[in-house]
Amino acid sequence: MSDSFDVIVIGGGPAGYPAAIRAGQNKLSVACIDEWQNRDGSSAFGGTCLNAGCIPSKALLESTELYYRAQHEFAAHGVGIDGLRFDVAAMQKRKAGIVRQSTQGILQLFKGAGVTPLTGHGRLLAGLKVEFTAHDGAKRTLQAKHVVLATGSEPMPLRGVAFDGDRIVDSWGALEFAEVPKRLCVIGAGVIGLELGSVWRRLGAETVVLEALEQFLPMADGQLSKEAARHFKKQGLDIRLGAKVGAATMKSDGVHVAYTDAKGEQTLVVDRLIVAIGRRPFTKELLGKDSGVALDERGFVVVDEHCRTGAADIWAVGDCVRGPMLAHKGKEEGIAVADRIVGRFGEVNYKVIPSVIYTAPEIAWVGQTEEQAKAAGRQCKIGSFPFAASGRARAMEAGAGFCKLVADAGSDEILGIHIIGPMAGELIAEAVLAMEYSASSEDLQRTIHAHPTLSEALHEAALAADKRAIDIPNR
Numbered sequence: 001m002s003d004s005f006d007v008i009v010i011g012g013g014p015a016g017y018p019a020a021i022r023a024g025q026n027k028l029s030v031a032c033i034d035e036w037q038n039r040d041g042s043s044a045f046g047g048t049c050l051n052a053g054c055i056p057s058k059a060l061l062e063s064t065e066l067y068y069r070a071q072h073e074f075a076a077h078g079v080g081i082d083g084l085r086f087d088v089a090a091m092q093k094r095k096a097g098i099v100r101q102s103t104q105g106i107l108q109l110f111k112g113a114g115v116t117p118l119t120g121h122g123r124l125l126a127g128l129k130v131e132f133t134a135h136d137g138a139k140r141t142l143q144a145k146h147v148v149l150a151t152g153s154e155p156m157p158l159r160g161v162a163f164d165g166d167r168i169v170d171s172w173g174a175l176e177f178a179e180v181p182k183r184l185c186v187i188g189a190g191v192i193g194l195e196l197g198s199v200w201r202r203l204g205a206e207t208v209v210l211e212a213l214e215q216f217l218p219m220a221d222g223q224l225s226k227e228a229a230r231h232f233k234k235q236g237l238d239i240r241l242g243a244k245v246g247a248a249t250m251k252s253d254g255v256h257v258a259y260t261d262a263k264g265e266q267t268l269v270v271d272r273l274i275v276a277i278g279r280r281p282f283t284k285e286l287l288g289k290d291s292g293v294a295l296d297e298r299g300f301v302v303v304d305e306h307c308r309t310g311a312a313d314i315w316a317v318g319d320c321v322r323g324p325m326l327a328h329k330g331k332e333e334g335i336a337v338a339d340r341i342v343g344r345f346g347e348v349n350y351k352v353i354p355s356v357i358y359t360a361p362e363i364a365w366v367g368q369t370e371e372q373a374k375a376a377g378r379q380c381k382i383g384s385f386p387f388a389a390s391g392r393a394r395a396m397e398a399g400a401g402f403c404k405l406v407a408d409a410g411s412d413e414i415l416g417i418h419i420i421g422p423m424a425g426e427l428i429a430e431a432v433l434a435m436e437y438s439a440s441s442e443d444l445q446r447t448i449h450a451h452p453t454l455s456e457a458l459h460e461a462a463l464a465a466d467k468r469a470i471d472i473p474n475r
């Protein structure tokens, strides 16, 4: 096998593997190095997202939502179930199968695009050389014309709380529970806390979520986070804001979590503790001396707006660089870099990156919140439409939530769209496309939406921005 490649990608997650595939499509010779190892020691491409993030979490969310709906919603449809039960082992087996299928699929895609997969550690040396250490310790020095760093991120640890991989776990551990904990605590009411907290809550765990900030979901539109908090409370997620965790200690009756809040010092005793307080860039043993690549004070690889590092022909994409830690953001960066390498146009529109929280109801948004638009000095007009007024949502027994559109009052340009409700993560795609083309609310108003669909809620929200909604009174 050649030790020389046009492009070497270090990291085979959702930022790295698309970069490798696109480079292959661009007729470049490409190797993709990835060191991921599963608990059983097997190697797998796909990074955090496919192995221990997006995909397994969504598999668990799907299974547990079905169970929740069977308990709480089926009766309204006339579906009665005696002896409903849940089999955690079956859920975990299904999830493992989905993960396996997804990660093995990458090897097939690599084959199709002519990408050489290398499992082991990659380290960038000076002169566009990469030291590759296979899992058995064998070393080779590879030569590249371009290197793409896509080494991702890892869970942020919390001082005073040591992971033991069993009772005190990170998000990966929380995806692997073999049984439902009776008492569960999640530290961090962010995306992971809400998604994985929901999974285990739906199966009956008494779930407390401790959040350091006083405000719930501060990154979301204020109305959205208020509506979300109401639903989570109804579902029994006990979210405690302003809770500063000091330490977690293992004792015979469980994990003792010590925290302070407005009322003073508190202790919570639980069977399992999940720490989900954010992630940090992962660049361990990545950069040899004189690699020429700089890290910032938080450990992110420093790049410009085109994902170029300070060293010639070395690029970096995904969670290891600035910007939201989202799989789709990394994917677009990876593709754009592989195109830029061959002189093609590559673009990532950082202003139009959708966010989705896959809880029930789902939460999704793109662009500016009402608060952000106003703080930026924009005169805004707002249109909202509740799913309770959507025929399709009512037919689905899913009338919770709303669509909200924020547009510039003068130019009518859409500044942001915020959805909480059924299939919000799918509905947001239309909003992303609209904003990608700088659409106005009138553009959405004049676009025909099939009836009866959930997407009509977005159409009506656009109409409501001009007080011309049909299916709700305009105020």
Ligand code: FAD
Pocket (backbone or CB within 6 Å): 010, 011, 012, 013, 014, 015, 016, 033, 034, 035, 036, 037, 045, 046, 047, 048, 049, 050, 052, 053, 054, 055, 057, 120, 121, 122, 123, 150, 151, 152, 153, 171, 172, 192, 282, 283, 284, 285, 286, 317, 318, 319, 320, 325, 326, 327, 328, 329, 330
């Ligand atoms: P990673 O996926 O972390 O991949 C990096 C890869 O590089 C890894 O395989 C790693 O082993 C390898 N690597 C690192 N260093 C080296 C080295 N020196 N040599 C060789 N290999 C190396 N995002 C979403 O958009 N939607 C979601 O629904 C979503 N759900 C999530 C759920 C959970 C529980 C978690 C933890 C994350 C979730 N995310 C989600 C975030 C998403 O997983 C990340 O944004 C995404 O995986 C980042 O992609 P990446 O390729 O940059 O890094």
Ligand code: NAD
Pocket (backbone or CB within 6 Å): 158, 187, 188, 189, 190, 191, 192, 193, 195, 210, 211, 212, 213, 243, 244, 245, 276, 277, 278, 279, 324, 325, 326, 355, 356, 357, 358
């Ligand atoms: P996050 O940043 O979404 O949330 C972390 C939360 O923990 C914040 O609310 C923060 O205020 C809180 N926190 C921080 N320190 C704390 C402390 N000491 N005590 C209590 N609370 C504390 O991070 P996350 O949920 O860990 O997720 C990590 C990354 O993975 C995120 O960037 C997210 O975008 C990504 N992710 C995305 C999805 C999705 O797109 N659906 C799902 C899961 C994860």
